[in-house]
Amino acid sequence: MTDVVSLYVNDGLPEEEIARQAALYGPLAEDIRALIPLGISSRADDDEIRRAREHLAAATEILERRRDSGPFGTRFNDAGHFRTWGNAAAGLRNAVAPPLEVHTDPDGRVWTDFHLHIGYEGPAGHTHGGVSALVLDQVLGDAARVGGSPGMTGTLTLRYRKPTPLGDLHAEAKLDRIEGRKAFVTGHIAGPDGICVEAEGIFIAPQWIADARAKFEAQD
Numbered sequence: 001m002t003d004v005v006s007l008y009v010n011d012g013l014p015e016e017e018i019a020r021q022a023a024l025y026g027p028l029a030e031d032i033r034a035l036i037p038l039g040i041s042s043r044a045d046d047d048e049i050r051r052a053r054e055h056l057a058a059a060t061e062i063l064e065r066r067r068d069s070g071p072f073g074t075r076f077n078d079a080g081h082f083r084t085w086g087n088a089a090a091g092l093r094n095a096v097a098p099p100l101e102v103h104t105d106p107d108g109r110v111w112t113d114f115h116l117h118i119g120y121e122g123p124a125g126h127t128h129g130g131v132s133a134l135v136l137d138q139v140l141g142d143a144a145r146v147g148g149s150p151g152m153t154g155t156l157t158l159r160y161r162k163p164t165p166l167g168d169l170h171a172e173a174k175l176d177r178i179e180g181r182k183a184f185v186t187g188h189i190a191g192p193d194g195i196c197v198e199a200e201g202i203f204i205a206p207q208w209i210a211d212a213r214a215k216f217e218a219q220d
């Protein structure tokens, strides 16, 4: 089993280097992301598809020359700047991610306006229910973290009230309460015609996080 704790790495990157990498690799992920709907919708003819695939193979050959092994994990520096660039919902380097850019209001509510392209289709013309779960898992998890109780998803309960369209959507979440290592969070996804999916989540701080926090607080 992967040792989760070892994937939290302080790589000490200075802020300017983080900014440089974000400016370099973010647009690469955008380019790869833009290909996904084209894979579904392109009407290019046989020769054009063959040519496009040759170009993609050339790009793949360049990109795989030097690469990290394994997942990105969570990397941070001494300034407390965390990077989760491989995250499936929000990762800056992950073309699979919509990506979600999650904002925090002063009252602790977190929210994101995001776009789901045609590659997130489930029922015809609508968002896949698992993709809605992905979005809500991330946004509710962020609300738990912002509320001071970061944790793993223990239980995520969804109520799909009406079909979620593709396109421009909104999601938000708020911490309800904390009980020991458990954070209780609620949230929803809304489309142009109102709320489509409601969510309740219980996020549980693993024992190692609770221990690390207790140790940190004892030093204060």
Ligand SMILES: CCCCCCCC/C=C\CCCCCCCC(=O)SCCNC(=O)CCNC(=O)[C@H](O)C(C)(C)COP(=O)(O)OP(=O)(O)OC[C@H]1O[C@@H](n2cnc3c(N)ncnc32)[C@H](O)[C@@H]1OP(=O)(O)O
Residues within 6 Å of the ligand: 008, 137, 138, 139, 141, 142, 145, 150, 151, 152, 153, 154, 155, 180, 181, 182, 202, 204, 205, 206, 207, 209, 212
């Ligand atoms: C140095 C920096 C630190 C940063 C740390 C960051 C951490 C993450 C933070 C930020 C995320 C940002 C956003 C991310 C969003 C995406 C999140 C995901 O996708 S997570 C992947 C999917 N989830 C899993 O894979 C979990 C798999 N399950 C587990 O690992 C364990 O089962 C875990 C941690 C959930 C609980 O294990 P136990 O051993 O700690 O639990 P026990 O000690 O038995 O119980 C503690 C309390 O929790 C309840 N509980 C246990 N499991 C529960 C469950 N599944 N649902 C509800 N309650 C549960 C129990 O009844 C108990 O409650 P009582 O204290 O007695 O009141």
